[in-house]
Amino acid sequence: MSRLIIDAHLDLAMNAIEWNRDLSMSLEQIRLKEMNMKDKPDRGNGTVCLPELRKGRIGFVVATQLARVNPFNSALTGWNSPAQAWAMTQAQLAWYREMEKQGEMVQIVDSKGLDTHISLWNDTSIPDDRKPIGFLLSLEGADSLVTPDYLYEAHGYGLRALGLSHFGPGRYADGTKTAGRIHSKGLELMKIMGELNMILDVTHLTDEGFDQAMELYEGPVWASHHNARKIVPNQRQLSDEQIKRLVERDAVIGGMLDCWAMDIRFIDTVSDPWQLDIRLEMLIDHWDHICQIAGNCLHIGIGSDLDGIFGTEQSPWDMDSIADLQKFEYLLSKRGYKDEDIDHIFHGNWLRFLRNAL
Structure with a gap:
């Protein structure tokens, strides 16, 4: 039997609502429906759907609102x-709720629920295709919180992890491809996060913002989808x-499969993964690097970010669907x-990490 996989970063609701993808359908059906569509850069190239998650034994994910x-x-x-x-995050939440009603997914909000769900996925008497996908709800970028106090409501509906920023300037903190500190509202938001013992995701923070977060936030921190700057030297x-500081906090760093985060040669919408020979195994170079710094393999995991506004055109060429994450078993043993x-x-x-944090 294949090993259970946890993927710590998937934009499922964004794909369902904004991309209008019925993720309960097969990947072949989704691709066929999008074959002649041009409104999004990755139309017809999606890699993620609920049947493929089950096929790959990816029984638990960190699923976003964005x-x-x-x-x-x-x-x-x-x-x-x-x-x-x-309002958009609430539409995304409504989709997760509908998936729960249909038995496709189940939200996890505490360690007891987590252990119950993992036991279900370890139960070989039940076929995997009849098991719901468990999800922990995370907010990628805090812009949508109208005021910091909105976090209380979000925590009430099960939000357990939060990243302050995304790409570009943000309302609470500036993000990827910018420079600058966490804003005063962001500092206020972190205080509420600490009160609620939420997970702070440092992904997408600026270098200054990362330093502030690590100095000021005393709750659990992780990097849900991040690779190593030593190999791909960009912000x-x-x-x-930063890796050393995360290891000291017992954080976990999720390796991501967006080609530009794996290989510095790759240019969005220009490069081809096959021509550059970008393969799944290249992520192991990033994991190896983190393991060398940590002195063990206790701080790495998968945070694929698959179908995060890209598809097969920007993923390793030897990966057709998210179920191919299982290929890492052979690739890691070979290494x-x-x-x-x-x-x-x-x-x-x-x-x-989650048992400690929840």
Whole structure:
């Protein structure tokens, strides 16, 4: 039987609502429906749906809400007011709720629920295709919280992890491809997060923002989808010093499969993964680097970010669907990782972290 996998970053509701993808359908059906569509860059190239998650034994995921507020004159896409962004996150929440009603998914909000769900996925008497996908709800970028106090409501409906920023300027903190500190509202938001013992996701923070977060936030922190700056030298990846600080906090870093985060040669919408020979195994170079810094493999996992506004055109060429994450078992063993190590990477490290955090 294949190993259980936890993926710590998937934008499922964004794909369902904004991309209008019925994720209960097969991947072949979704691709056929999108074959002649041109409104999104990855139409017909999706890799994620609920049947493929089950096929790959990816029984538990960190699933996002995501709605950015668009600054004046910005080229980035987003909503024109916090109220509109909040409304979009509520539409995304409604989709997760509907998936629960249909038995497709189940929300996890505490360690007891987590252990019950993992036991279900370890039960071989029940076929995997009859098991719901468990999800922990995370907010990617805090823009949609109209005021910091909105976090109380979000926590009430099960939000357990939060990243302050996304791409570009943000209302609470600036993010990827910018520089600057966490804003005063962001500092206020972190205080509420600490009160609620929420997980702070440092993904997408600026270097200054990362330093502030690590100095000021005393609750659990992780990097849900991050690779190593030593290999791909841009601000979006973690520096060696940042990795050391995360290891000291017993954080877990999720390796992501967006080609530009795996190989510095890749250029969005220009490069081809096959021509550059970008393969799944290249992510192991990033994991190896983190393991060398940590002295063990207890701080790495999967945070694929698959179908995060990209599809097969921007994923390793030897991966057709998210179920192909199972290929890492062979690839890791070929690189010298033992069975116990692979279990840690596939699910054990995330489980340890979540049991402590929840």
